[in-house]
Amino acid sequence: MKPIMQDIDEDETVDTTVYFMDTDSNIADDILKVNSIPAYFFIKNGRVLGRTGSAVKREDMVDMIERHDDMTIEGNLLAYRGKPSKHELIAGANPKLTVENLETIWYDAHQLNALSWKIYQKLTDPQDIACALILIQRSIELEEFTSNLETYAHLLAKNGENRKALKMAKKAKRKAEKNNEFTGIIEELITKLEA
Numbered sequence: 001m002k003p004i005m006q007d008i009d010e011d012e013t014v015d016t017t018v019y020f021m022d023t024d025s026n027i028a029d030d031i032l033k034v035n036s037i038p039a040y041f042f043i044k045n046g047r048v049l050g051r052t053g054s055a056v057k058r059e060d061m062v063d064m065i066e067r068h069d070d071m072t073i074e075g076n077l078l079a080y081r082g083k084p085s086k087h088e089l090i091a092g093a094n095p096k097l098t099v100e101n102l103e104t105i106w107y108d109a110h111q112l113n114a115l116s117w118k119i120y121q122k123l124t125d126p127q128d129i130a131c132a133l134i135l136i137q138r139s140i141e142l143e144e145f146t147s148n149l150e151t152y153a154h155l156l157a158k159n160g161e162n163r164k165a166l167k168m169a170k171k172a173k174r175k176a177e178k179n180n181e182f183t184g185i186i187e188e189l190i191t192k193l194e195a
Contacts, residue, residue, distance in 0.1 A: 001038055004058045008065070016065050042068035049073070083107065087138050092131035094123060102135065112139035113148040120154050129159050146176045150186050157193060166193040 002020070009018035023029040023037065032041055032048070042050040042065065049068045056064070089106060091099050097119075105111040112135045119132035132155050139148045149172035156165035169190045176183045 001055050004061065005040075008058065008062060011062075014062055014065060015069060040064075044069065044071075044073055047073050083142060085138055085141060087134050087141065089138075090131055090134055091127075092119070092123070093125040093127035094119075097128060097131050102131075106138065107142065109139045109142035109145070109148065112136065112142070113145075113151055116148075116155060117151045120151060120158060126159075129155060133159065144175075146172055146179060146181050149175060150189075153186065153189055157189060162193055166190065169193065 005018050005020070008014050008016065021028055023034055032039075032051075036053050038053060038055060040052045040061070041048055049071050050064070052064065085106075089099055089102055091097055091102070102115075105115065116132045116136040116139065119128055119135075123129070123132075133152075136148060136152045136155055140152060149168060153165050153169035153172055156162075156168060169186050172186045173183050173190065175181075176186060
């Protein structure tokens with residue numbers, strides 16, 4: 001298959017880039033969960049759209065590439081960008097908050113923020129809140145934006161860390177005002193914390 005894949009990669013009429021990987025000296029196979037060889041992954045904008053593990057004819061592979069290229073991009077980003085973290089991932093008490101599940105979003109600031117907000121809204125177990133605090137700090141570490149600062153402030157308040165929560169809430173409000181974003185939710189928290 002390698003000569004066929006090289007030929008496809010060099011073919012200017014096929015809009016794709018082919019990467020070859022030595023699974024013995026690369027962590028990408030762990031991220032992609034390669035369990036057999038050969039393995040072909042159709043990846044677009046950092047998301048796996050499909051995979052196959054069988055040897056196929058050149059025209060069938062080109063057809064699969066074109067079908068995947070036309071697909072709507074959905075799903076979790078691959079955790080391949082690898083920005084290191086000063087935070088250690090911990091599981092929550094909720095059975096869905098396993099380290100294995102959380103690792104799939106560890107490199108996506110927006111998904112980390114969305115999950116942290118859901119935990120804030122729906123869960124009360126201290127272990128879940130501790131987990132959410134790690135997730136939201138990781139989100140901010142990857143990319144700071146108004147909504148993850150707001151989420152962090154709310155989680156700190158829920159955890160009883162009112163002084164830190166107020167400081168973070170004011171920071172979120174300043175960022176929202178600078179970006180002409182809605183401040184009502186964070187202003188409510190500030191009012192509550194200052195009372």
